Each structure stands twice: as structure tokens, then as C-alpha cells.
Amino acid sequence: MKIFITGGTSGIGLSLAIAYLKEGHRVAVCGRNIKKLPEDFLSTYPKAEAFNVDVTKREEVLKAIEDFSKGQLDLLIANAGISEGTKPNWPNFESYRNVIDINVNGVLYAFEGALNIMKKQGRGHLVGIASVAGFMGLPGAGAYCASKSAVLKLCESLSIDLTPQGYDVTAICPGFIDTPLTRQNKHPMPFLMDAEEGARRIKKAIARKRPLYVFPFRMKILVTILDKMPRFLYRLIFKIPGARP
Ligand SMILES: NC(=O)c1ccc[n+]([C@@H]2O[C@H](COP(=O)([O-])OP(=O)(O)OC[C@H]3O[C@@H](n4cnc5c(N)ncnc54)[C@H](OP(=O)(O)O)[C@@H]3O)[C@@H](O)[C@H]2O)c1
DSSP states (O other), X not given: OEEEEETOSSHHHHHHHHHHHXXXXXXXXXXXXXXXXXXXXXXXXXXXXXXXXXXXXXXXXXXXXXXXXXXXXXXXXEOOOOOOSSOOSSOOHHHHHHHHIIIIIHHHHHHHHHHHHHHHHTOEEEEEEOOGGGGSOOTTOHHHHHHHHHHHHHHHHHHHHHGGGTEEEEEEXXXXXXXXXXXXXXXXXXXXXXXXXXXXXXXXHHHTTOSEEEESHHHHHHHHHHHHSOHHHHHHHTTOTTOOO
16 A cells, blocks of 8 residues: 555554564655654655654645655545643643644645545545543633544535545544653543554454444443533533533
8 A cells, every 4th residue: 555644753653663564554744844753764664764854844745645655555644633731721822723724724625635646546545633621622622623533524515525435534532652752741541542543443443344333342431421511511621610501
């Protein structure tokens, strides 16, 4: 397969890239700084390519996907993303704009670039890395939750539109995975999983062409309860004064 992964210079994206490369697939990763890749990455995996791309720059994203695919692309994983870091309780709109730009526009540009190629093939698989944070509003993470909710709904909608036309669309919602992104968190991270195990599970869900994959299972249960519970109860969890039905 030919696979393009945005944000594959560390964390989940890099672990996914290595897992696919070990199976002999051709894999491109991209990031703003490909020097972050392990020094021996390209020499260890001759079928790997790396592109310096900022996913907020549409032309850069489209060009990298086109240059790598040369007319053939089987799988696009829109994984590049950032979080808001320190979880402030006052909105930082500059940070919000950045989060939305990378986590939402970055996915749109990657999907557009991939579909430009896949349309000519009449097949292909788009994957968006969302998050369990996309199911509800969490404290100090307004833009991150909004961005992941957008990716979730985008994938669900595209899945309905494109699956009957022969394309697959998958939304992945990981719980906590141990990566540079979560290492900055100061709050507890239940069911934390290492990136290799996370990548193994994501890869399996992609192979099964699941439209939605929320994991690990215990996190899925927790998120489902939090998502479906009456909102006044949800607000009580966060001790919101005057929370009422
Ligand atoms: N870790 C978790 O617990 C968790 C849970 C749910 C969802 N996720 C999602 O999983 C995805 C990967 O996160 P991770 O945990 O693996 O974090 P990570 O190790 O920090 O990786 C993020 C990747 O995104 C790239 N990136 C960020 N901004 C970019 C930009 N403007 N243009 C191009 N690439 C950019 C980074 O590369 P450069 O720095 O080189 O640009 C890096 O390769 C994110 O979408 C994240 O929201 C993570």
C-alpha cells in the first residue's frame, strides 16, 4: 500500500508509520520539522519518505501528497494535531485559532489532497485521528474538544457520502496515549497506553475499515456515559455552581 500520514514525526503518527513500514508498505510522513524523526528512520526504512509540511498551508499539503503518491494513494491518515497545553480556565484565542487551524483545516487539506488522487483511482481510505475529547466539552480544552468534534462529524458525514461510491472513511478516537503531546499534561490520564500499542490497535481498526473506533474499551464506556448523561449531572461533576436541570 501507499500511505501518507500527516504529523508522523513523533508519537502516534511515527508509531503507525513504523508499523506499516515493517510490513513493507510505502509510507510518507510529514511535519513542520522532519529533523525530529529518529536519526536512522530513513536509512532503516528505505520505503519511507519525509516531507517538511505545515498542515495549515493548503498548497504545501496538496503538493506533498501529490509528489509522494505519483497517482497512487491507498490510505491517508490525517493525524497531525496539537492540544492547548496548560489547560487555562480563561480562553486564549490565539491558541484557540492555532488549534482549530491545525486540527481542523489540516485535516480538510489532507483529505482534499488525498481525494484528488483517490478520485482518479475510484477507491481509497481516509482516516481522521479525532479523540475521545471530541464527545464532550472538557475544562481548559475548548478549542481542542471543538476541533476533535469537528473531525468526528466530518468523518461520519464523509463516510455516509463516500462509502457508497467505493471510498472508506474512518474516525479514530484514542483515549490517552503516551506521546510528547500528553507528556505535558499535569492531570491524571486513566488507561494510559504506549504509542506502539495505540498504533497496533489503530492499524487493526483501519484494516477492518471501521467507520468509528473508540479505544481503549474502558475509556469508551466512560466517554459514552459522560456523553449521554443529562448535562446538569455532567456539570455537577465539575462542581459548577448552580448546576440544575
Ligand atoms: N496522545 C494522545 O493521548 C491522543 C489522544 C487522542 C487524540 N490524539 C491525537 O493524535 C494525533 C497525534 O498526536 P500525538 O499524541 O502523537 O502527539 P505528538 O507526538 O505531539 O505528534 C503530533 C504530530 O503532529 C505534527 N504537527 C503538529 N502541528 C503540525 C503542523 N502545523 N503541520 C504539520 N504537522 C504538525 C507534529 O510534527 P511537527 O512538530 O514536526 O510539526 C507531530 O508529528 C493528534 O491529532 C492528537 O490530537 C492524541
